[in-house]
Amino acid sequence: MGQPRPAELARVLAGEPLRPAYLVAGSEPLLVLEACDAIRARAREEGYTEREVFDVERGFSWDALFASLGALSLFATRRVFDVRLPTGNPGKDGSAFVEAYCANPPPDTVLLISTGEWSKKLAGKWSERIASAGHLVECWPVKPHELPEWIARRLRSRGLQADDDAARVLADRVEGNLLAAAQEIDKLALLAPGARIGAAQMLDLVADASRYDVFALVDAALGGDAPRALRMLAGLRAEGEAVAALMPWLAGEVGRVAGFARIADAGGNVGAEMKAARVWDARQALYRRAMQRHSGPGWEAFALEAGRVERMAKGREAGDAWQALERLVAAIAEPRARRLVG
Secondary structure, eight states: OOOGGGGGHHHHHSSOOOOOOOEOOOOOOHHHHHHHHHHHHHHHTTTTOEEEEEEOOOOTTTTHHHHHTGGGGOOSOOOOEEEEETOOOOHHHHHHEEEEEEEETTEEEEEEEEEOOOTTTTOHHHHHHHHHSEEEEEOOOOOOOGHHHHHHHHHHTOOOOOHHHHHHHHHHHHOOOOHHHHHHHHHHHHHHTEEEHHHHHHHHHOOHHHHHHHHHHHHHHHHOOOHHHHHHHHHHHHTTTTTHHHHHHHHHHHHHHHHHHHHTTTTTTTHHHHHTTTTOHHHEEEEEHHHHHHHHHHHHHHHHHHHHHHHHHSSSSOHHHHHHHHHHHHHOOOGGGGGGGO
């Protein structure tokens, strides 16, 4: 049997006993989160009352998992081992652990591994063993032409009906942001429970989530989507925004990533630092992707450049602030544009 897609997972889980291993892999945070939530909920239904969470950071030792598994005989309880693997690469020791686990899964145990990145290059014997012993759920980004149907399915799951034009209206408004789409659909379920929604009503009910704003701009840049980030920047300029008004959030986020990059370069526990800073999981994944794209010194250079752009915007330094900001955004999003800064 093939591996379930995210939309099929709930039905698959309901129709079979819980399996000993699951890998939920992909860079679409909403789909990864909801797939993991579905597996954890099914485990609770089957009496798995304990959950141990392991964040695989630099310096992580898989021996900690071996030790926890070895202690299972001391407990009369079912447990879920929830392993967060941001890079999607378990390394040699992690691969060996997964293969050994799947070859002889301990009783009353579920291994759930989730990733923040995924590609065919990251797959291997370890992921094949999980697919054989359990399930591999690949959470690929929803393509633009697929988004209206994704929205229609989610509306139906919330007891709503929408014609094709209404689904396209919402797809246009959220501009590919699944989390924004999910939030709007949840609002619709409260505002118009059980309704059948047409395009005109959809226009009236939903917020314009595609409006260019600095928060979405910064997320696009950190996420490596240079075309979208630059398009948003152009939109903000056309709307009459001032560079000085945009810089506090951009500079703050760049400084934050630079700080985490310094910790990583020093061999520190970035996951613990992010948790201490109350960075939520989806944003942690965004920061990690950004840190993989540039080195620690690179982020330090971006932080310095953000300060320079801010001084330009306030007339304290000569230069074209809009041009400098455009170059900074491009450099953050695209490694090949790095030479534009510094």
